[in-house]
Amino acid sequence: MKNILITGGAGYVGTLLVPQLLASGRNVTVYDAMFYGCELEAQPGLKIIKADIRDTTTFRQACHGIDAVIHLACISNDAGFELDEQLSEEINFRCFEPLVIAAKEQGVKRFIYASSSSVYGYSESPRVTEEHPLVPLTLYNKFKGLCEPLLFKHQSKEFVCVAIRPATVCGFSPRQRLDLSVNILTNHAVNNQKITVFGGEQQRPNLHIQDMCDLYMLLLDLPDEKIAGEIFNAGYQNQTIGDIARIVKKVVEKEFPEKGDIPIVTTPTNDNRSYRITSDKIAEKIGFKPRRAIEDAVRDLCQAFKDGKIPNSMTDDRYHNVRVLKQVKVA
Numbered sequence: 516m517k518n519i520l521i522t523g524g525a526g527y528v529g530t531l532l533v534p535q536l537l538a539s540g541r542n543v544t545v546y547d548a549m550f551y552g553c554e555l556e557a558q559p560g561l562k563i564i565k566a567d568i569r570d571t572t573t574f575r576q577a578c579h580g581i582d583a584v585i586h587l588a589c590i591s592n593d594a595g596f597e598l599d600e601q602l603s604e605e606i607n608f609r610c611f612e613p614l615v616i617a618a619k620e621q622g623v624k625r626f627i628y629a630s631s632s633s634v635y636g637y638s639e640s641p642r643v644t645e646e647h648p649l650v651p652l653t654l655y656n657k658f659k660g661l662c663e664p665l666l667f668k669h670q671s672k673e674f675v676c677v678a679i680r681p682a683t684v685c686g687f688s689p690r691q692r693l694d695l696s697v698n699i700l701t702n703h704a705v706n707n708q709k710i711t712v713f714g715g716e717q718q719r720p721n722l723h724i725q726d727m728c729d730l731y732m733l734l735l736d737l738p739d740e741k742i743a744g745e746i747f748n749a750g751y752q753n754q755t756i757g758d759i760a761r762i763v764k765k766v767v768e769k770e771f772p773e774k775g776d777i778p779i780v781t782t783p784t785n786d787n788r789s790y791r792i793t794s795d796k797i798a799e800k801i802g803f804k805p806r807r808a809i810e811d812a813v814r815d816l817c818q819a820f821k822d823g824k825i826p827n828s829m830t831d832d833r834y835h836n837v838r839v840l841k842q843v844k845v846a
Contacts, residue, residue: 523588682720682750715757723807
C-alpha cells in the first residue's frame, strides 16, 4: 500500500491524515472538489486533483497506479442534505458504485469506505454492534448505509473492501469544522462563554480525529484476511449531549480560568437521533483501540484557540459545511 488516493482528502479528516501518510513514506493523491478550499501545501509525494467524484472518467484516470483508495468524500451530515437533496443523493449514493468499479478496473487493491455510525438512527439498545438493524432517520444515514452492500458486491481476493462506521469525530484539524457536537460546544464555551444544549438526553458516540487518522493508517497496513469484506464500528465514548456539555465546561474552565463559571443552558430540540455503539469487534479482530478521550479533543481545541488557529470562530462561515455549500452554489 504505497500509493494512496483519498477522496475528500482536503476535508476535516483528510487534512490531518495526508501529512501522516506522507510522513510514513507513502505517495498520496488527494481527489477533492475543494468546496471548502484546501489547506494542504504542495510537497514531495503529494498530488492534488481538483475534481468531482461524480466525474467517473477523471476518477478512473486518477486511480491509475494507485494501491488503495480511502473514500471520505461526501456531503456530510444531515443539514447538508436538507440544503439540496438531489445533489446529496448524487454525491453520497448515485456515483458511489461507479467509483468502486472504476477503482477495481484500474487495479486498486484495497478500498476503504467511510460510512457512519449514524446509520443506526435511533436505538435504545445498550450494545449497538455491527449486526444491529439500520434504522436511518435521515437521507444522510440512509445513503451511507446503502453504499455498504454496493461496495461488498465487488469484494474479491484482488480487491479488498472494508467499511468503517465512525462515531462523531471531534478535535482540531487545519481544515477545522465547528458544526460537530463536541467542537460546537467547545467553541461556544470559549468564545460565547455560554454552552447551549439542544435536548441533552440523546446518546452520541464520539471519536478523536487523531484516532480516526490512526485507524486509516492501520487499515492500510493490515493483511487482507483481517479486513476483507468487514464492517467495523469505530467509536470511543458514548455520552449524552448533556454529558458532553459538562465535560466541555470542566475542561474549558480549567484551560481558561479567567472566564469564570460557564453556564449550560438547555433548550428543546426536534433532533431525536440517539444511539450508542459498541466497538468490541474492531478491538478484537484488528486490535484497534482509541487512545484519546473527549477531554483531549476539547483541550486540543482550547490550545488552537489560544494559538489563534481558529480565527473568527463565531462568525466565519468556513467552519460550517452547510453555510459554505450555500455560498459556492454547487451544481
